[in-house]
Amino acid sequence: MLEKALVGSNKYWAWVFFLLGVITIGGLFYLYQFNYGLGATGMSRDVSWGIYIAQFTFMVGVAAGGVMLVLPYYIHDFKAFGKITILGEFMAIAAVAMCIMFITADLGQPMRIMNVLLHPTPHSMLFWDMLVLNGYLFLNAICGWVILNSHNKGVHYPQWVKPFIYLSIPWAFSIHTVTAFLYCGLPGRHFWLTAILAPRFLASAFAAGPSLLVLISMILKRVAKFDAGEKAFQKLGTIITYAALANFFFLGLEFFVAYYSRVPGHMHTLDYLFWGLDGHNNLVLPMRFSLTIGLIATTMLLFPQIKRNEGTFALSCAMLFLSLWIDKGVGMVLGGFVPNPFDRVTEYYPTVIEIGISLAVWAAGALILTILYKIAISVQAKEA
Amino acid sequence: MDVKRRNFLKIAGLSAAAGLGASSAFTQLFKGDALASEEGHGGETAGHAAPAQGEHKAEDTEFQYGMVIDIPKFAANKGLAEKCIAACHYEHNVPDFGNPKDEIKWIWLDDYEHSFPDASQYKRNAGLNDLPVLLTCNHCANPPCVRACPTQATFKNDHGVVIMDFHRCIGCRFCMAACPYGARSFNWRNPREQYANGNYKFFKHGLNPNYPTRMRGVVEKCNFCPERLAVGKPPACVEATGDTKAMVFGNINDPNSEIAKVLNSNFTIQRNPAAGTKPSVFYII
Numbered sequence: 001m002l003e004k005a006l007v008g009s010n011k012y013w014a015w016v017f018f019l020l021g022v023i024t025i026g027g028l029f030y031l032y033q034f035n036y037g038l039g040a041t042g043m044s045r046d047v048s049w050g051i052y053i054a055q056f057t058f059m060v061g062v063a064a065g066g067v068m069l070v071l072p073y074y075i076h077d078f079k080a081f082g083k084i085t086i087l088g089e090f091m092a093i094a095a096v097a098m099c100i101m102f103i104t105a106d107l108g109q110p111m112r113i114m115n116v117l118l119h120p121t122p123h124s125m126l127f128w129d130m131l132v133l134n135g136y137l138f139l140n141a142i143c144g145w146v147i148l149n150s151h152n153k154g155v156h157y158p159q160w161v162k163p164f165i166y167l168s169i170p171w172a173f174s175i176h177t178v179t180a181f182l183y184c185g186l187p188g189r190h191f192w193l194t195a196i197l198a199p200r201f202l203a204s205a206f207a208a209g210p211s212l213l214v215l216i217s218m219i220l221k222r223v224a225k226f227d228a229g230e231k232a233f234q235k236l237g238t239i240i241t242y243a244a245l246a247n248f249f250f251l252g253l254e255f256f257v258a259y260y261s262r263v264p265g266h267m268h269t270l271d272y273l274f275w276g277l278d279g280h281n282n283l284v285l286p287m288r289f290s291l292t293i294g295l296i297a298t299t300m301l302l303f304p305q306i307k308r309n310e311g312t313f314a315l316s317c318a319m320l321f322l323s324l325w326i327d328k329g330v331g332m333v334l335g336g337f338v339p340n341p342f343d344r345v346t347e348y349y350p351t352v353i354e355i356g357i358s359l360a361v362w363a364a365g366a367l368i369l370t371i372l373y374k375i376a377i378s379v380q381a382k383e384a
Numbered sequence: 385m386d387v388k389r390r391n392f393l394k395i396a397g398l399s400a401a402a403g404l405g406a407s408s409a410f411t412q413l414f415k416g417d418a419l420a421s422e423e424g425h426g427g428e429t430a431g432h433a434a435p436a437q438g439e440h441k442a443e444d445t446e447f448q449y450g451m452v453i454d455i456p457k458f459a460a461n462k463g464l465a466e467k468c469i470a471a472c473h474y475e476h477n478v479p480d481f482g483n484p485k486d487e488i489k490w491i492w493l494d495d496y497e498h499s500f501p502d503a504s505q506y507k508r509n510a511g512l513n514d515l516p517v518l519l520t521c522n523h524c525a526n527p528p529c530v531r532a533c534p535t536q537a538t539f540k541n542d543h544g545v546v547i548m549d550f551h552r553c554i555g556c557r558f559c560m561a562a563c564p565y566g567a568r569s570f571n572w573r574n575p576r577e578q579y580a581n582g583n584y585k586f587f588k589h590g591l592n593p594n595y596p597t598r599m600r601g602v603v604e605k606c607n608f609c610p611e612r613l614a615v616g617k618p619p620a621c622v623e624a625t626g627d628t629k630a631m632v633f634g635n636i637n638d639p640n641s642e643i644a645k646v647l648n649s650n651f652t653i654q655r656n657p658a659a660g661t662k663p664s665v666f667y668i669i
Contacts, residue, residue, distance in 0.1 A: 037600035038555070039572030044485045048560040048570060108555015108570065108601025115535040115554050126534035126558055187528050187659040188564025341566040341656070342494060343501035346484075 001152055004378040005371045011223065012374065019367040026360015029353045030105065038108055041354040046346035047337040049106070051330070051358055056102035058208070058329035059095045059365075060179045061201060063136060065209010066092035067172030068239050070143075074165050080231035083380060084217060087228075089144035090372040091213055092172075096137040098365035105357050125181045132175045139168040144372075152379045176201045183336060191269035192336045194257075200250040201328070206243035208324040210236045211317040216369075218314050226377045237313060241301040244320055248298060251291075251327075269335045272345065280345040283334065286326050294323030448525055448544035449608055450636035450664035451622070452646050455515050457630035464630060465493055465516045470589060471624035475609065477597045479575035479586035488569035490606040491520040491621055496669075502656050515669070520621075521546060521567040521606035522655060522663030532562035538603070543635075544664065545608045555601040564659045567605050574600040608633075636664060 069088030
């Protein structure tokens with residue numbers, strides 16, 4: 001089927017080469033970082049993880065979000081997701097690939113990455129995260145590819161794939177739960193040390209992942225004549241709304257616990273993120289912006305008229321996605337390091353190198369997605 | 385035996401087997417430090433059992449090196465703390481990049497407020513915050529960094545010392561996020577960088593040929609000088625205090641050791657004991 005990615009319009013090739021260009025520039029930045037060390041980034045002794053790990057965490061969520069299509073389609077036999085489920089599975093593949101790239105970009109000694117396999121360490125959550133992420137990549141690759149291949153040949157997919165499909169559903173929950181465990185099991189970081197971190201991660205993932213899929217599907221409708229169908233869009237809208245409501249409800253719980261108990265450790269990071277702490281407030285504006293547009297978008301989605309109009313529906317999805325990206329892809333990870341164990345505030349700003357490498361990873365993800373979607377849509381177009 | 389009953393027994397047997405497997409996986413998952421020291425670090429196999437779980441203390445092992453830092457003695461001996469820091473940083477070739485972003489430190493000074501942010505600062509008595517508090521790795525009996533490390537590059541040796549294997553570390557910095565004491569530093573850039581004349585840029589104290597330098601991309605921290613302990617010498621910082629007794633070092637789990645007696649006869653505090661890590665560095669304030 002791969003050959004289907006090799007024929008396309010001029011616009012398709014322009015897009016592919018644009019992404020390749022971004023990847024090349026980012027690759028050169030990475031070469032510099034590889035030679036100089038991670039000092040090329042804005043990270044420091046106090047804020048020892050930056051946007052690489054933050055983006056990684058967010059992309060795990062996008063990957064897990066694919067299950068919001070797989071579950072209704074395969075378990076509840078929700079037929080309207082018939083065309084779009086494969087896009088969810090392929091989005092998961094691209095997102096997990098991005099996770100692996102972000103982790104690699106963040107390693108001080110990337111050449112030693114195989115030490116994680118050479119010295120398997122069950123008491124480290126990173127070991128489990130590696131297992132579940134690679135497992136999820138494998139499951140989605142198997143399910144997505146085999147099912148699409150069967151479509152291509154005009155036959156029903158083989159029965160042996162079914163267990164893999166069913167397994168991929170709890171597995172999607174596991175990837176984001178284990179990713180939350182990376183953070184919420186650390187004794188010295190109050191902001192992360194909360195049992196609701198995994199549920200928060202999942203809620204935000206199930207809003208952000210499908211939102212991105214809605215936006216991509218709308219683009220595909222225009223550039224590739226791929227119509228997911230109104231019913232699928234509306235159902236996705238409902239899923240996104242409930243997930244977003246759960247997400248902001250959980251965030252509200254964090255606020256209550258911190259500010260009603262008034263335990264300093266619980267308040268400090270929220271202070272830093274939303275009001276500024278000891279005169280440091282570099283994240284206040286983005287975090288307030290994130291909360292505002294997130295709440296507006298969620299409110300908008302509650303109105304059926306807004307959801308039914310393609311323009312306003314796309315706008316609310318875009319606002320929600322941006323809101324959740326700032327919340328998790330920036331604030332969640334950076335906030336955990338502030339204040340540091342000495343009750344001091346060190347601020348972090350990503351460098352140009354760091355942003356360039358991150359953009360390249362996004363471009364690489366987009367390229368994987370483009371190729372996979374090109375194949376999927378060509379197969380479905382042949383069918384129709 | 386009817387079919388139903390046989391099936392039931394089969395399932396029961398299988399679940400029991402799975403349960404056994406799960407319980408051993410559970411122990412594996414949580415025992416942390418003991419496991420980390422078992423594998424691959426020649427000669428440092430841990431003979432002791434996993435620390436008890438479900439309570440806030442690790443099992444008392446036979447041997448746990450620890451340190452008592454007597455703050456008033458440091459206050460009385462101006463410059464002594466700086467001498468300790470210089471001795472340590474020379475001993476271990478700790479680079480000095482000259483900026484806070486790349487900073488690496490194994491032992492350093494801070495004030496009372498920022499050393500013990502969890503202790504009450506409410507109506508603190510005058511002068512308390514002016515005391516020189518020396519901070520370093522706590523060599524916890526229950527170290528979260530060892531639990532977090534995905535490659536066992538950081539592990540507890542059989543003397544309770546939390547050690548780094550610089551050659552195994554992949555530089556993921558999970559241990560830095562896990563440490564509640566900010567004891568860990570990362571080589572953000574190459575510490576071995578040289579000037580054209582061959583001098584090392586960042587070893588301000590000169591190069592100690594008896595201890596390896598590091599490469600970029602790995603984590604490092606205080607290791608209680610196992611290379612000195614092995615030849616019967618005290619850690620470099622302790623040696624630098626001379627006979628002031630400002631630092632007492634030894635096996636805190638041996639009731640006859642000097643440090644055990646000091647701990648027994650003085651009121652000492654630890655940094656953030658609520659984290660349940662059982663720090664082995666104690667402070668006399």
